Amino acid sequence: MLAKGAPVCCFRNRKNGFSPFPGCLTLLSLLLFAGRLPAQVAVEVVAETTVQTSETAPHKIPGFSISVDEKKLNLLDDYERYVRHQMWEKALTTIKELSASKSTSALLPTRDGFLIDADQRIFRALTSLPAEGREAYRLFFDGKARKEFAELSEKGQLFSPDSKKQLVQIYYQYFLTSIGDDVADLLGDQAFERGDFIQAAQYWRSILDHHPDTSLPELDLNVKYALALIRGRQTGQAAATIEVISQQFSGQKVTLGGKSVDPVPYLKSLLPEKLTVSSSTKHNQGANHLTRALDLPDSKTEPRWQIHFLDKAVEQALQNSQNDYYGRRKSYATYVPPMAVDQQHAYFNYYGVCFGVDLQTGKLLWRSAKFKDLGNHFNNYSFHQSSHLNQYHVAVSGNYVLTTLIPQKEMNRYRACYRLTAYHKDTGKQLWQSKVNNESFICEPLVDGEQIYVISHMQNNKQLKLDCLSLKTGKREWSIPLGSVVAGNSSNGMVNMPSPLLQKEGDQLLILTNNGALFDISLASRSINWVFRYSYPVNQTDSNYYYAAVDEEVELHSQGQLFRARNLLFFKEAGANEVYALDLAAKKVLWKRPIKVSAQLVGIDDQHVYLLSKEMEALDRQSGRLNWAVSLPVEAGGLSAVIGSGQAWVFTSRGVFEISKTNGDIIDIYRGHDLNSMGGAIQLKQGLLICVSNQAVTAYPTRSVERQTSGP
Structure with a gap:
């Protein structure tokens, strides 16, 4: 200089x-x-x-x-x-x-x-x-x-x-x-x-x-x-x-x-050799894009390892809660815990019970509590009042595993808050936890260097703010007020808050509110560059917390998601019925397309934008036109896909389906060893195909280790 x-x-x-x-x-x-x-x-x-x-x-x-x-x-x-x-x-x-x-x-x-x-x-x-x-x-x-x-x-x-x-x-x-x-x-x-x-x-x-x-x-x-x-x-x-x-x-x-x-x-x-995007560690964001076809294991191949987290006591408590509350909470049965993966380990957050697993051996490294202890809470009415399944998150960076959860000691507290908690990734030792009594953290934290970016609000207040916290201590360094969500209240008086999504590139932070607004934040000046607004249904009631889970969106726990490729951004929000393509440089909409509410974005490539619900759909990337769709036996959350050069793979209730990206034909089905589950999330890491269902985590060896890319 x-x-x-x-x-x-x-x-x-x-x-x-x-x-x-x-x-x-x-x-x-x-x-x-x-x-x-x-x-x-x-x-x-x-x-x-x-x-x-x-x-x-x-x-x-x-x-x-x-x-x-x-x-x-x-x-x-x-x-x-x-x-x-x-x-x-x-x-x-x-x-x-x-x-x-x-x-x-x-x-x-x-x-x-x-x-x-x-x-x-x-x-x-x-x-x-x-x-x-x-x-x-x-x-x-x-x-x-x-x-x-x-x-x-x-x-x-x-x-x-x-x-x-x-x-x-x-x-x-x-x-x-x-x-x-x-x-x-x-x-x-x-x-x-x-x-x-x-x-x-x-x-x-x-x-x-x-x-x-x-x-x-x-x-x-x-x-x-x-x-x-x-x-x-x-x-x-x-x-x-x-x-x-x-x-x-x-x-x-x-x-x-x-x-x-x-x-x-x-x-x-x-210019850098690769255009890297720092983002919240969604299982379908970057690690699930391959440069060649993935060789699935043959039918006789045993899994490398498997861990069951759905304890019998918890399973019975879930069933009891459905009966006791007139069929409510059926969506609990289809819930797939969020996952974060680094080069050695995988981490999970199952209703606040966080645990780490060695990728190669499946050895349980640590857990924050016993799975069976959850059974004590599922029959408690206060837990059901406060529980928002879309607000359990997990992320890993360096030596830190960050989670948003209701601590077990607060699970039965009326209107409990979601705390941001940091664990040591190798030992599970709790390093710190957010302390403000009525503050709730509602998105997956994004770590960049020594800072954490996360969205929070005060309980009983719909005003959202972006927080920058110290990774080492959890102390707040600065905040930016964003605005107010428009969300319905459940019949017990709880506000159904959205779960925003963060994605960072350079000094630019994108925030998808999942409530009708997309923010672009300048981290250098700590200010809002622009906001893109679009219509969002305002009279939202979340059947995830009331009565039977009859809606496909509730059953599948559909989440908002965004994918970026150079100056283009593709996104669809949870609870919304449109998918958008934006040109960020020109600040204009290239196209938008009606889509069913339950659909979730799971990937993009040079030709297509892929969405998954109980069917997989491929939209033309340039025009938004539907090129093909295929029905799949998807019955649980964790919607994701592995996207290869010519195929895509989805973990369903009947195994892993291999789908042609050309026309949507089903090429092959690998039944696997989690046949009693409803399917769930899928990710390829270190030569292992990791499948997370509503009851277990299973890792399958692939027959060739593929080079992974950060996506298109």
Whole structure:
């Protein structure tokens, strides 16, 4: 990194005959600052399908509740109406008021389902002006903008700490003037130098997208944009930008250290070899994608090991609870405990009894309590009031196993909370547990380095917040309020809270609320980048906790899931009846498709998006069209699949089914050694096919150890 105040010669020529930036970063300094990373990747192009968006403002769509500044929203509506009627003076006066006034909310809605940063939303409205409006804007503001910018330059304050706020204000208020691109470029340099790479990328991208008459070299802007994306670990967008540079600026070079260099091979050398996604350790997220066909064991092959966790006392208690409570809790019989796996061990959370298993031998390493002790709780009414099966989670990272659970000593407490508990992965020793009496943690924790990201709420409160905790101590480091869920109450007064899903790439954290909202969080600035809102059924009653489990969604314990491939995101929420494909770079819906509520996303590849319920469905990845579907004897939760090059494998009540990805035909069935179960989750790890049912964990040896990938 450059020393503060070091003189650097700028590589570009400024318009207007002067260069007011004696300390700005050069392209060479950006390249040096970016650092070297291993080489990588191909760029993906996906056809776009037009989607009709709702006329309802995103914050008013039924579901997750997010507040916006209604006063600014009304001003924005006035501005856009004036623009439509070419009333330029009123429009420009309104946009000036919008930019200058303080906001009571950080977000404002767009017309395509997103809520974005208020300044960015106003900026988007400004840059969408037609040619006639842009000309009026320059006549109206150019003189004042140049004057304010010149005053900052003449006072030598362009690089002072106090200048950033003024420069940002000039950027948002006067971007379309003749100095707007210079200001954006300077802000990009400054953001890059202080390590805010995504913000730097946004500044440079705004010049490329919205300032067509800039005299700044387009090649240099693209190179700087790509560097910022690489440094911000947005490698998918970076790879796409490098492809643009190679196509549009073929043979052109930039000067680095006095030498002419082709930027394309250099930028490619900075990309990582693999586009890795840090995510919550779902059994179907990355480890279940193979590069070749999986050889299932033959019918005579014995399992490597098997562990039964459904104790007879627990089984009888489950049956008793169904009889005593008029058939309620039948979904308990189809419940499959969540699993987390590392290179040596597998970990499980069965109604708060957590245990670890050696992958190769099946030896029980430890357990937090005896399975038979659970039988004492299943006949207790308080346990049934507080129990939400979708809020038992387990994750493993380093020496830590993290779980969300109701401690056994609190199981019979009225409105018990779900505690976040850390165990040592080898010994099962409890290292710490969340202590706030009325705080409940409702999602699988995501570990990144020394931090844990998790969603929590206060009991009897529907406000969700994102927490960042210390991995070593569990102490809270910071929090971000997200909004309020819209959830029904059960007849015993308990709120049926959703179980959000977290996924991280670089400094970007995606949060699928499973309640009608998808958040993009900047971890660097600890702020919300944007929210995508979509309709969600608001009058939810969860039959998982009342009466017989007659609904397929309840029987299968369907969960929300999301999968990311470069800039594309595919997701479906629990309780929702639509699956979405989003372009994250363009912030638009590529397609959405109605689907039954019980279906859960279980994987993607280059051609298909796969969903599983009591049938497996393959949707065309580009259009969302249904290509094939096949009925399967799926009767329990843990919905997942192993996705290979030409086949997919699903663990059912009748064994492991091998399915052709071409047409959905059933190729083979391996009956296995858990025939009394209802099926469940499946994962391939260390050459073992691990099947988790409603009563046991069974590991089968495969006839060849396949190389696993992180998915497409």
